[in-house]
Amino acid sequence: MDAIVVGRNDLGESDRIVRLLTATDGRVSAVARGARRSKKRFAGALDPGTRLTVTLRKGRGELATLTQATVRKAPNRARTDFYRIAAMLYGCELAASLAPEGGEAERLYGLLDVWLDVLEDVQTVGTASQVALEAKALTFAGLCPALVHCARCGEPMVADGHFDDDAGGALHPWCGVGKRVSLIWLQSVETLRRTPLRDTVGQPWTGSAWLIADFARYHIGHPLKARRLLMDATSGDLTP
Ligand SMILES: [Zn+2]
The missing domain is CATH 1.20.1440.120 (Recombination protein O, C-terminal domain)
Structure with missing residues (x-):
């Protein structure tokens, strides 16, 4: 699914919550596990304004988990x-x-x-x-x-x-x-x-x-x- 990163928050010591805008599901929040602990995991992909192709796994709770994020376009001049x-x-x-x-x-x-x-x-x-x-x-x-x-x-x-x-x-x-x-x-x-x-x-x-x-x-x-x-x-x- 294509998505645009519209914001993010830290979650605990090692994770982040990333807020996405998508065409089909509107506003979606997902947990990016390990995004704070490891610089390589999701490197640069979770900055606002970045356009991604994402894979989300719906959990039992309210928040989905971001399992994969590929950058399509990242802000440059912006x-x-x-x-x-x-x-x-x-x-x-x-x-x-x-x-x-x-x-x-x-x-x-x-x-x-x-x-x-x-x-x-x-x-x-x-x-x-x-x-x-x-x-x-x-x-x-x-x-x-x-x-x-x-x-x-x-x-x-x-x-x-x-x-x-x-x-x-x-x-x-x-x-x-x-x-x-x-x-x-x-x-x-x-x-x-x-x-x-x-x-x-x-x-x-x-x-x-x-x-x-x-x-x-x-x-x-x-x-x-x-x-x-x-x-x-x-x-x-x-x-x-
Ligand atoms: Zn009038």
Whole structure:
């Protein structure tokens, strides 16, 4: 089975728990026995962002055991600078958090696969690509925010309005309150959501960079650890 490593934790003195995203089984955790004790066992294969072919043995308990892991593609440029590392970890955590445990997640898996490829390109991804990633991930998880129509009345957004996580996205000023957003911002997010991720690289971005991330956080139910890293990595070249 093909899988992408999205995280890992130490388990006892000698093992690790590796968290994987797969197309067929969504989010999967497995024990990699001996991964801490022996440097050769699973050498380099359990780093986040690594694409693997794995063999899992289902145990009696909740956790499967990782019996074999072959590296298909490992991050290269996405290991070289802080921004790329942060963007890689953020993509892994976002896609995995929105994927079901043990259920089909083909489109989220494909999205993360492309994100990892894009991070290896010469051109650095920017805020437009980050927002596109978030909007697409939410869409593939069935949680797309209302952008061009009002979340409350369903009529088209025709002017600046509000954005409220609890209401489900964009709102007419007369339909509810929330963070103020411009019509251009709403339309830009919608355009990015529908643009192939690779084609968003290098696109300019103005306006709030984190509203869609906030919407994702609301649905995930907890903050993403990698978001702080990504905010640190991008501070200075983002519109607040
Ligand atoms: Zn409305």
